[in-house]
Amino acid sequence: MTPEVDILQATDIAFAYRPDEPVLRGVSLSAAPGRFTCLLGSNGSGKTTLLRCLMGQIEPASGAIRLDGKLLRDYRPRELARMLAYVPQLPASSLAFSAAEIVLMGRYAHTGPLGLAGPGDVAVAREAMKMTDTLDFADRMLDELSGGEAQRVMIARALAQQPSVILLDEPTSHLDIRHQLNIYQMMRRLAHDWPMAVVCVSHDVNLAARIADDLVLMRRGLVVAAGSPADVIRQDLLTQTYDVPVDLIPTPGDDVPMVRAK
Amino acid sequence: MSEPAEKPSHDDGNLSARRSASTSAPILSAWRLILWTAALLGATVAVAVACTLVGVIGLSDITWEIWASRALRMLTAGIVGAGLAAAGLALQGLLRNPLAEPYILGISSGAGVGVLLGMAAAGWWAAPAWASTPVLAFAGASASCLAVYLVAQRHGRVDPYSLILSGVIVNTFNGALMLAGNLYIDRHRIADFAYWAMGQLPDATPMSLLGVCGACVAVGWAVLLANSAAYNVLGLGDDVAASSGVSVHRLRLVTFGAVGVMTAAAVALAGPIGFLGLIVPHICRMVFGPDHRLGMIIAPLGGAIFLMIAETLCRTVGPVVGISRVPVGIVTALCGGPFFIFLLRTRFRRAGQ
Numbered sequence: 259m260t261p262e263v264d265i266l267q268a269t270d271i272a273f274a275y276r277p278d279e280p281v282l283r284g285v286s287l288s289a290a291p292g293r294f295t296c297l298l299g300s301n302g303s304g305k306t307t308l309l310r311c312l313m314g315q316i317e318p319a320s321g322a323i324r325l326d327g328k329l330l331r332d333y334r335p336r337e338l339a340r341m342l343a344y345v346p347q348l349p350a351s352s353l354a355f356s357a358a359e360i361v362l363m364g365r366y367a368h369t370g371p372l373g374l375a376g377p378g379d380v381a382v383a384r385e386a387m388k389m390t391d392t393l394d395f396a397d398r399m400l401d402e403l404s405g406g407e408a409q410r411v412m413i414a415r416a417l418a419q420q421p422s423v424i425l426l427d428e429p430t431s432h433l434d435i436r437h438q439l440n441i442y443q444m445m446r447r448l449a450h451d452w453p454m455a456v457v458c459v460s461h462d463v464n465l466a467a468r469i470a471d472d473l474v475l476m477r478r479g480l481v482v483a484a485g486s487p488a489d490v491i492r493q494d495l496l497t498q499t500y501d502v503p504v505d506l507i508p509t510p511g512d513d514v515p516m517v518r519a520k
Numbered sequence: 521m522s523e524p525a526e527k528p529s530h531d532d533g534n535l536s537a538r539r540s541a542s543t544s545a546p547i548l549s550a551w552r553l554i555l556w557t558a559a560l561l562g563a564t565v566a567v568a569v570a571c572t573l574v575g576v577i578g579l580s581d582i583t584w585e586i587w588a589s590r591a592l593r594m595l596t597a598g599i600v601g602a603g604l605a606a607a608g609l610a611l612q613g614l615l616r617n618p619l620a621e622p623y624i625l626g627i628s629s630g631a632g633v634g635v636l637l638g639m640a641a642a643g644w645w646a647a648p649a650w651a652s653t654p655v656l657a658f659a660g661a662s663a664s665c666l667a668v669y670l671v672a673q674r675h676g677r678v679d680p681y682s683l684i685l686s687g688v689i690v691n692t693f694n695g696a697l698m699l700a701g702n703l704y705i706d707r708h709r710i711a712d713f714a715y716w717a718m719g720q721l722p723d724a725t726p727m728s729l730l731g732v733c734g735a736c737v738a739v740g741w742a743v744l745l746a747n748s749a750a751y752n753v754l755g756l757g758d759d760v761a762a763s764s765g766v767s768v769h770r771l772r773l774v775t776f777g778a779v780g781v782m783t784a785a786a787v788a789l790a791g792p793i794g795f796l797g798l799i800v801p802h803i804c805r806m807v808f809g810p811d812h813r814l815g816m817i818i819a820p821l822g823g824a825i826f827l828m829i830a831e832t833l834c835r836t837v838g839p840v841v842g843i844s845r846v847p848v849g850i851v852t853a854l855c856g857g858p859f860f861i862f863l864l865r866t867r868f869r870r871a872g873q
């Protein structure tokens with residue numbers, strides 16, 4: 259196995275929406291191709307703000323974010339989009355485009371000013387839809403799909419950018435447990451097979467612990483712990499992260515115990 | 521791994537015309553774009569010729585001057601209609617708001633204040649009308665764009681209802697400015713201005729003004745067309761669009777700039793003609809689907825056709841109801857008012873939630 263090189267590296271990131279209320283207070287994080295990383299933490303811990311920094315949507319007050327060795331802020335939007343893609347919490351509603359057209363929008367940064375898809379773009383989109391199992395409803399409108407189907411279309415759209423990094427912001431928060439598992443397993447498979455770095459903000463510690471390669475625990479703008487689930491799922495760390503006493507319940511046949519608030 | 525195809529639980533406030541799954545169009549390709557452009561262009565020319573001929577065909581004593589003035593008026597109608605329809609479509613895409621339109625957002629009335637300023641000051645300065653009118657109109661349109669956007673936005677996000685309300689506010693303010701401006705206009709010209717303010721294609725437009733305004737609309741349209749793919753992606757949300765490679769801030773600036781230029785040109789030529797920028801893009805979406813790339817070609821040509829027909833109707837119907845000239849703005853507003861209410865009641869029901 260070749261040594262993994264971190265493609266996305268954030269060092270000592272600080273950010274505040276208002277000067278007296280820092281949201282991120284020196285966060286470091288790295289993501290390597292072939293790894294599925296989940297960001298965990300209580301509400302307001304700064305997970306989503308960190309994700310927005312990593313996307314280049316907001317500029318950290320201090321610290322550096324490097325993507326493939328180059329500072330994130332030195333990327334031009336189209337150049338960045340060919341390296342890094344994003345999947346939102348909720349797919350856009352009320353769009354009268356078909357699933358295939360939505361996925362082809364992922365080719366925006368690869369096509370000319372009119373964004374007209376050539377045969378190559380269509381092939382990439384088709385492949386992305388195959389990987390996310392969305393080809394069956396390629397011609398259906400996005401707002402006619404179920405939540406799980408629509409979210410898979412949004413993931414296919416991100417894949418069509420052919421990125422090295424995909425960032426997801428609680429992509430399953432509105433889905434039932436079957437579709438939550440389905441999306442997480444798909445992201446893990448994509449991270450390993452593509453390979454690419456997948457960083458996912460997650461609200462479900464058990465799901466993340468079961469499926470992710472790496473976990474990052476955040477609390478009040480700081481990283482509490484980072485590492486493999488087996489290392490990070492510890493009573494003291496989780497109690498500290500979520501500000502609530504937790505029990506760890508051993509699950510037979512699984513290295514990682516189940517977490518339950520006391 | 522098939523899923524039950526249940527509807528999403530939240531009822532979406534269908535912002536755009538909806539196509540059923542069975543009629544979903546194939547992926548937009550260059551040849552389809554060219555084909556539609558050619559077809560619509562042909563239709564536009566046909567309508568222009570037909571409208572020029574209506575009412576005078578068969579008359580023997582038609583002079584060359586009358587033909588020329590009729591053709592020129594159709595050209596003016598085409599430029600104004602195309603500019604307003606393209607501007608409306610771009611605003612609806614940019615703001616993800618089906619009710620956005622230069623007239624409703626107060627951009628037209630802003631341009632109107634500029635034009636009025638030019639009229640009021642005409643006695644005092646020597647600048648030719650073809651230069652000063654569009655420039656002043658653009659200044660007014662830009663100021664209104666800026667005001668509407670700044671009033672409506674909160675942290676860079678624009679709520680659909682706030683946008684319409686701030687349009688109402690800016691419209692009211694501009695209306696007051698225009699009324700005040702009336703006081704300074706030469707009494708003999710007040711009637712001219714009153715007709716102009718209703719939105720009317722003039723009997724004779726100086727070629728210089730027509731040239732400048734035509735160029736403004738053409739350049740603005742080219743800019744909007746070049747950004748039309750970005751409006752599609754923007755429909756997925758600002759964050760997704762930005763991560764797809766759209767420079768969202770730049771897109772806002774460029775779009776408002778182009779819309780300002782086009783609206784200013786349209787208003788300088790024909791006064792504030794309302795609702796055309798609302799009706800035409802919606803009809804285009806209903807027929808041709810939501811793709812802004814196709815829309816940015818269909819809507820302007822559709823707008824040209826719409827205004828040429830409306831103007832011809834005004835000229836033909838006018839004498840029947842005992843008025844020599846019905847301002848075309850009255851017709852578009854009579855069509856647009858009910859259409860606005862229809863959109864508000866159906867497409868927009870829950871968009872603000």
